[in-house]
Amino acid sequence: MSSQANAAVTSLWEGGRSPYAVNSKKFGMWLFVVSDALTFSALLMAYTYLRVSTPNWPTPFHFSPSIVFSSIMTFVLLSSSLTMVMGVHTMNHGNRKATVGWILATMAGGLAFVVLHLREWLNLINNEHITIFGNPMDVPLFGGTFFTLTGLHMTHVICGVIYLGIIAAGVGRGKFKAEDVEVSGLYWHFVDLVWMFIFPLVYLMSARI
Amino acid sequence: MSAARATVAVVRSERAPLVDTLHEWVTTVDHKRLGILYIIYALLFLAFGGIEAIIIRIQLIRPHNTFVSPQVFNRMFTMHGTTMIFFAAMPLVFGFANYLVPLMIGARDTAFPRLNAFSFWLTAFGGLLLYFSFLGGNGLYGAGNAPDVGWFAYAPLTSRTFSPGHSTDFWILALLLSGIGSMGTAINIAATVLCMRCPGMTLGKMPLLAWLNFTMAGLVILSMSPLTAAQLMLLVDRYLGGHFFDVQAGGSAVLWMHFFWIFGHPEVYVLAIPAFAFASEIIPVFSRKPIFGYPVMVAATLAIGFISMSVWAHHMFTVGMTSAGNTFFVLSTMAIAVPTGIKIFNWLATIWGGKVQYRTPMLFCVAFLFQFLIAGLTGIMLAAAPFDWQLSGSYFVVAHFHYVIVGGILFTIFGAFYYWFPKMSGRMYNEALGKVHFWLFTAGFHLTFDFMHVPGVLGMPRRIYTYEPGRGWDIWNLVITIGVLFQAVATLVFLGNLLWSKLWGKVAGSDPWDGWTLEWSTASPPPAYNFPSLPEVRSRRPLWDLKHPEDPDWHYE
Ligand SMILES: [Cu+2]
Numbered sequence: 001m002s003s004q005a006n007a008a009v010t011s012l013w014e015g016g017r018s019p020y021a022v023n024s025k026k027f028g029m030w031l032f033v034v035s036d037a038l039t040f041s042a043l044l045m046a047y048t049y050l051r052v053s054t055p056n057w058p059t060p061f062h063f064s065p066s067i068v069f070s071s072i073m074t075f076v077l078l079s080s081s082l083t084m085v086m087g088v089h090t091m092n093h094g095n096r097k098a099t100v101g102w103i104l105a106t107m108a109g110g111l112a113f114v115v116l117h118l119r120e121w122l123n124l125i126n127n128e129h130i131t132i133f134g135n136p137m138d139v140p141l142f143g144g145t146f147f148t149l150t151g152l153h154m155t156h157v158i159c160g161v162i163y164l165g166i167i168a169a170g171v172g173r174g175k176f177k178a179e180d181v182e183v184s185g186l187y188w189h190f191v192d193l194v195w196m197f198i199f200p201l202v203y204l205m206s207a208r209i
Numbered sequence: 210m211s212a213a214r215a216t217v218a219v220v221r222s223e224r225a226p227l228v229d230t231l232h233e234w235v236t237t238v239d240h241k242r243l244g245i246l247y248i249i250y251a252l253l254f255l256a257f258g259g260i261e262a263i264i265i266r267i268q269l270i271r272p273h274n275t276f277v278s279p280q281v282f283n284r285m286f287t288m289h290g291t292t293m294i295f296f297a298a299m300p301l302v303f304g305f306a307n308y309l310v311p312l313m314i315g316a317r318d319t320a321f322p323r324l325n326a327f328s329f330w331l332t333a334f335g336g337l338l339l340y341f342s343f344l345g346g347n348g349l350y351g352a353g354n355a356p357d358v359g360w361f362a363y364a365p366l367t368s369r370t371f372s373p374g375h376s377t378d379f380w381i382l383a384l385l386l387s388g389i390g391s392m393g394t395a396i397n398i399a400a401t402v403l404c405m406r407c408p409g410m411t412l413g414k415m416p417l418l419a420w421l422n423f424t425m426a427g428l429v430i431l432s433m434s435p436l437t438a439a440q441l442m443l444l445v446d447r448y449l450g451g452h453f454f455d456v457q458a459g460g461s462a463v464l465w466m467h468f469f470w471i472f473g474h475p476e477v478y479v480l481a482i483p484a485f486a487f488a489s490e491i492i493p494v495f496s497r498k499p500i501f502g503y504p505v506m507v508a509a510t511l512a513i514g515f516i517s518m519s520v521w522a523h524h525m526f527t528v529g530m531t532s533a534g535n536t537f538f539v540l541s542t543m544a545i546a547v548p549t550g551i552k553i554f555n556w557l558a559t560i561w562g563g564k565v566q567y568r569t570p571m572l573f574c575v576a577f578l579f580q581f582l583i584a585g586l587t588g589i590m591l592a593a594a595p596f597d598w599q600l601s602g603s604y605f606v607v608a609h610f611h612y613v614i615v616g617g618i619l620f621t622i623f624g625a626f627y628y629w630f631p632k633m634s635g636r637m638y639n640e641a642l643g644k645v646h647f648w649l650f651t652a653g654f655h656l657t658f659d660f661m662h663v664p665g666v667l668g669m670p671r672r673i674y675t676y677e678p679g680r681g682w683d684i685w686n687l688v689i690t691i692g693v694l695f696q697a698v699a700t701l702v703f704l705g706n707l708l709w710s711k712l713w714g715k716v717a718g719s720d721p722w723d724g725w726t727l728e729w730s731t732a733s734p735p736p737a738y739n740f741p742s743l744p745e746v747r748s749r750r751p752l753w754d755l756k757h758p759e760d761p762d763w764h765y766e
Contacts, residue, residue, distance in 0.1 A: 024404035024405065031399055031430055037434075039441075042434060042438035043441070046438070050464070132449045132450060133451065140451075141451075141453070145453075148451065
């Protein structure tokens, strides 16, 4: 009986095929996601550490426009994850045309997020006078942590839009397999997930209600 | 005979012009060529770092020496540390991993050949950027050119106030670039090991080298990110007026220390675990016995990798942590000694009762066993917080980590060079020169680093550019510098041996060591596709099974 169990385990980890049927591209993306997640957690740790050790951390985000704006951004980004799921789904069924459509919708969501976020940045810089090196609340670290965290995330969204653009163009011309679309989806969901940490920790916890 | 001559002549006439050859090498995505590129690049930087070490030691040869100015001295130890860790040791490790892992698991190439090339060139440009600072780093106010903030670059030394000009920026960008490159290579190695093994090569039948490099890749993936994040924050501080590490504005200098050492300690194991991998391949072959306790070796490696993630603050005992914090990091650091000790006993048990052949690779590995043991023992001494309070920042620490990195890691890397040189070049190295290299280098190593412990205990701080006579440090510093001379000559012998053997060495054949792992089953150097056909893999030593069908390993495993 134990030899049977043994045989099952060996066949699972047999060379010449991939463990758990994960191919190397997907596995590589997972590893990248792990390392990138750690980069973000390092920044979030720095932010938390500095926030906790500063006695009067400011809470400058008014319900309107900052919280409203950031909530809409969150909604847009989450919806784009849904369209990405649809893209992967249609690609699995071999419907390349629909896949291109869904990926384009995802890219539109990402772009909308970036535009909204930039407007929110401009609002902070112009109306609240919060910049990366200083602010009226006299806690210069607030701007530094805020813009670094959201800026790095926005860079990831922009990279994601470009990545999806390349995938969409390829899928449209008959290149790429379902696997490749899924791998790009993995990245996109990860970027969304990071936002689901940044949104409460950076925005909601600094809301002025 | 004449037929052989004729084929040689044909090959000669078909040799591509130099430009084409160079173009092929620059655009290559072949894991073997990238491995060799990594190694050659690392040797270049090993020479740079060595020259900086020589300058440091000449300055310290006697008290009140004025060979270099204090400013230049600061640049030299910063560049020496940064170069040796990021641009000599890591590329060496990655180069061998790149070359060997696919060959040993029977794969055609790595999982992501193009990512592999991309990562190499990122690392290469990182190193060039760092050294470009000597030319382009001159900033305002007559500020210096090369980085001079020490290899761990503590805040606030790196702030704009204390580090005007661009030298620190070169340091940050060079490490960011090479860090992203390391990440790519690590992802590639991990994916290759898990996804590209040939039929029959189960995880339990992989050569230890593949297992250990897989662990190394995991450590890089987990530990590089905090450093990347810290470098990003430092860039924001320096260029955008942020205040992450600026205590005056509410930032935290200790934050940098934590992030740096969360990377910095696992980094030691990023280098040491591949060194263990070389020892685990070389010692069995030259003892003519299979490795003792394979599953325990794998488990000990994973344990080392796991524990090494939770010991970083032993570099920060003098910062003033709570006693609970101190206790945790003392205990976790000491815990690493257990799996490391298990490994040493396993290597000894492999040698025990074997028909030991003292060829050059084996000599280096035997010396490694002794030296790594001593390095580990001083490590346990320093892991005790009260002892560390006394000797942190002294030459005792410098002696300890050079014992680890030179006596442990570099020795096995030299062993790996001699062991796999026949495979990589198709030629045999010169055994006599190899032994000269070994004895000269070992003598120099012990002259330098054994005696370096003494001025440390006598209170000589690290990083001072000169010292007063009569403190009892003079004679030791003289001996240390003489040892460096031996090491420099030995390294020249080594490089000369490689060059000479590549050009005029005996043809090695595919299997000069009567080896057991898959890389010895293909031609030397291997063709671009690695294997025309693979032997059946049914045990950890597929070539033993092939050569001894009457008594194959899979009868026992
Ligand atoms: Cu350490």
